Amino acid sequence: MEQVIASLLAGAVGGNIGGAALKSLSLGTLGNSIAGIVGGGIGGQILSAIGAGGLGDATASVTGLDIGSIVQQVAGGGAGGILVMALVGLVKKALT
Numbered sequence: 611m612e613q614v615i616a617s618l619l620a621g622a623v624g625g626n627i628g629g630a631a632l633k634s635l636s637l638g639t640l641g642n643s644i645a646g647i648v649g650g651g652i653g654g655q656i657l658s659a660i661g662a663g664g665l666g667d668a669t670a671s672v673t674g675l676d677i678g679s680i681v682q683q684v685a686g687g688g689a690g691g692i693l694v695m696a697l698v699g700l701v702k703k704a705l706t
Contacts, residue, residue, distance in 0.1 A: 613654065616680050617687035621650015624691030635699025645698045646691030653690020654683045 625646020629636035637645060 612691070613658070613679055613683040614651075617650045617654025617683045617690075618647050619650070620684040620687030621646040621648070621653065621694075624650060624688035625695040627688070628692035628695045629699075630704075632696055632699065635696050635703060637695065637702065639697075642695050645695040649690035649694025651686030651690075652694065653686040653688075654691070657686040669702030681682055687698055 622643045623646065625642040626639065629639075629642035636642060659688075669684070
């Protein structure tokens with residue numbers, strides 16, 4: 611559950627970072643956040659599906675928390691958030 615939350619939060623942050631970096635594609639704070647959350651969820655699920663996230667297996671058995679997996683989910687969520695925000699921004703720009 612922690613990995614999903616990390617992906618979604620990282621996606622929201624990534625969407626807003628992407629909006630700040632790509633001002634012409636920005637959807638506003640709320641739009642960037644929503645697009646980022648969607649992208650973060652997708653990015654995190656793709657990483658899980660391909661088997662990424664096993665770096666912290668040794669610590670997971672001791673603490674019950676897989677730090678390596680969470681870090682990878684954050685990275686994938688952030689990247690997914692930026693990507694989806696940019697794609698939605700491009701579509702919006704093309705339609706207007």
